[in-house]
Amino acid sequence: MYDSNTIIKDLRVLTESFIPRRIIHRDGQINALRDNLKPLIDKEAPRNSFIYGPPGTGKTSMSQYVVDELKAYSPVLSVYINCWLYPSRFKILYSILQSLGQIFIHRKGTPTDELLDLLRQKMKNRSCVIVLDEADQLEDDKILYDLVETPGICIIMIANKETIFYDADPRIRSRLESMERIEFRPYSTNEILDILKDRAEWGLVPHVITPVQLNKIAEHSNGDARKAIGVLRAAAETAENQDSELITDTHIEKAIPKSVSINQTKTLESLNVHQKILYGIIKSSRQVPSSDLYQKYSAVCREKDLEPLVDRTIRNHLEKLQSYNLISVSGEGRWTVYSSV
């Protein structure tokens, strides 16, 4: 009935990047973001949003959920940008234009302002929601000013800290301060429990894990849904690999220390360029088969004018990312699949 799987029904549901069909315990934030975007439906000017909160509080999932919802009601365009991968003004504009289907040759020396003009031209009589995720990583804050000053563009900025760009240009600062702020607090243990129940219901075979066990995972997560889902997934995979019929307490205990990373942001900062690229690719496309990864990696390197490292070295870096618990690896040999934790 579930193939040979005894534990996992749908692995995708157990990944952090999976966008659930309903978002729980974020009603206030969802409504706030909806209100900000709502004017777009009547072709009026929307409000920009600044979303902040610690990792694993649902910022990215919720934004994507609301944007998807909006697109069902209105012919608005949307672009998602991970600023970790595209931190510069040029890269962001280039990547926006690319996602909007603007194809042009990347000749060296294209002035950044030219890209901005192109974008502004394209935005005439259209509107577009731009999600800037990991905005802490932005190298140049002028891009924010550019985007805010472009009619038709609505920004959703996502960051960990509220105080981002505290020392920015006063013009930009006043713009940022006028953005609608939406705070994401860490989830309570009970809220995490609800999320886990939801994921377990859709992702696991019925009755392989008990509510008490889920509660144990929730208590250990410190309000970080990403961590909690990671533990659930690791425990389920261990159980599955051992051909067990149930997830045992031992499976969970084994999974907990694996996913307790001291401080994820600290770890991320310690990565080198290549590791960041790899992590960015794996994180933004929820799952990457090994056969695609190296190609994608080389492509990003070329965009960044970087000489790609040789494939064996990449495998070394992937091993490191895995040991830092930033990515998880499933499958074997040629059929290895990398996914974000």
Next chain:
DNA sequence: TGTCCACGGGAAAGAAAGGTGG
């Protein structure tokens, strides 16, 4: 049954960091 192809161990080359003595 042979081909394909990413994996991962190991050696060796290269690069960066650390130490020492003039």
Next chain:
DNA sequence: CCACCTTTCTTTCCCGTGGACA
């Protein structure tokens, strides 16, 4: 401060391995 040697970490090259697939 510099020149030179040593150590440590990173990257590359080489290659055997094993599972899917035709």
